[in-house]
Amino acid sequence: MKNNNIVILLATYNGERFLKEQIESLYEQTYTQWDIYVHDDGSSDNTIQILEEYEKEKDNFHILRYPSMGGSANNFFSLLKRVKAQYYFFADQDDKWLQDKVESSLIEIKKMEQKHPGSPILICSDVAVTDINLNIMHPSLWKESNTHPEFLNKYKSAPIPFVTGCTMLINNYTKYEIEWDKINKATMHDAYITLCTLKHGGYISPINKPLLLYRQHGDNTLGAFSKEKSKFTYKFFHLKEIIRNNIGILKMIHAIKYCTFFEFISYKRQYKKLCKHTDCKKI
Numbered sequence: 001m002k003n004n005n006i007v008i009l010l011a012t013y014n015g016e017r018f019l020k021e022q023i024e025s026l027y028e029q030t031y032t033q034w035d036i037y038v039h040d041d042g043s044s045d046n047t048i049q050i051l052e053e054y055e056k057e058k059d060n061f062h063i064l065r066y067p068s069m070g071g072s073a074n075n076f077f078s079l080l081k082r083v084k085a086q087y088y089f090f091a092d093q094d095d096k097w098l099q100d101k102v103e104s105s106l107i108e109i110k111k112m113e114q115k116h117p118g119s120p121i122l123i124c125s126d127v128a129v130t131d132i133n134l135n136i137m138h139p140s141l142w143k144e145s146n147t148h149p150e151f152l153n154k155y156k157s158a159p160i161p162f163v164t165g166c167t168m169l170i171n172n173y174t175k176y177e178i179e180w181d182k183i184n185k186a187t188m189h190d191a192y193i194t195l196c197t198l199k200h201g202g203y204i205s206p207i208n209k210p211l212l213l214y215r216q217h218g219d220n221t222l223g224a225f226s227k228e229k230s231k232f233t234y235k236f237f238h239l240k241e242i243i244r245n246n247i248g249i250l251k252m253i254h255a256i257k258y259c260t261f262f263e264f265i266s267y268k269r270q271y272k273k274l275c276k277h278t279d280c281k282k283i
Contacts (some may be wrong), residue, residue: 004083004086005085006085007034007089009038010037010039011039012041013041013075014047015093016050018093019094020050023050025099026091030103032102036061038079039069039078064083076189086172089102090168095166095215098212100211108205109123112205113171120176120197121204122163122169122194124163124164124167124168124169125212127212127213128140128141130215134213134215136213141214147162148271149204149206163193165188168190177196177200177202185251188252191249195253199258250264
């Protein structure tokens with residue numbers, strides 16, 4: 001396998017409905033010097049046929065063929081482990097990237113590398129939440145959910161899972177610091193990579209504008225507010241999922257020895273306290 005400079009990792013599973021629209025948005029980027037590597041996790045619809053069409057048409061589109069990994073997180077980790085590159089983007093199959101996503105993210109990561117040479121760097125961004133037809137429901141997920149990524153590096157609040165995988169760009173130093181022997185504890189690839197980055201002295205830089213359209217539909221409703229009128233209503237209807245995600249984060253924190261349970265609770269309290277005194281409009 002060739003050594004690439006910039007790659008986009010695309011994990012698919014039964015994604016025929018929105019897959020073409022997502023892939024087309026990748027090829028509409030203002031910066032196009034990259035390769036796409038995709039692995040399908042055993043789709044039973046026409047996902048494979050769609051991918052093979054692009055593989056035939058595009059020189060920089062590569063399908064990696066190996067057995068099913070059993071879930072999105074494992075699928076992304078399998079791609080990341082196999083592909084050699086300097087920079088890695090992560091693409092979900094049902095979003096739509098805005099045209100400057102790659103360019104804006106690369107500019108930011110290179111700025112950070114100049115400040116912190118040889119360090120793990122993770123770039124993330126806000127997203128605009130849309131309905132199934134890409135009509136914008138919330139122009140900013142961070143503002144809607146009162147999320148403050150500017151506190152991440154300073155207050156070690158990584159247990160607050162706001163780094164959305166589909167917005168991430170990491171460098172190869174970040175990949176090297178992932179604790180691969182413990183990824184069986186990783187319930188979410190984005191949260192696990194975030195925790196490993198910070199644990200090993202890395203830096204996270206948020207881009208405070210949406211760089212993609214995050215499509216809200218039946219299979220991914222937890223990532224953002226849907227049509228519920230309030231945060232309380234949202235939490236009530238998604239309580240089991242929220243509890244399961246928090247348990248997953250605790251397991252990852254314990255596995256890599258990021259912090260203790262009591263430190264985790266303390267970080268969450270610090271974060272919530274800071275959010276109460278911060279105007280989201282400043283983000």
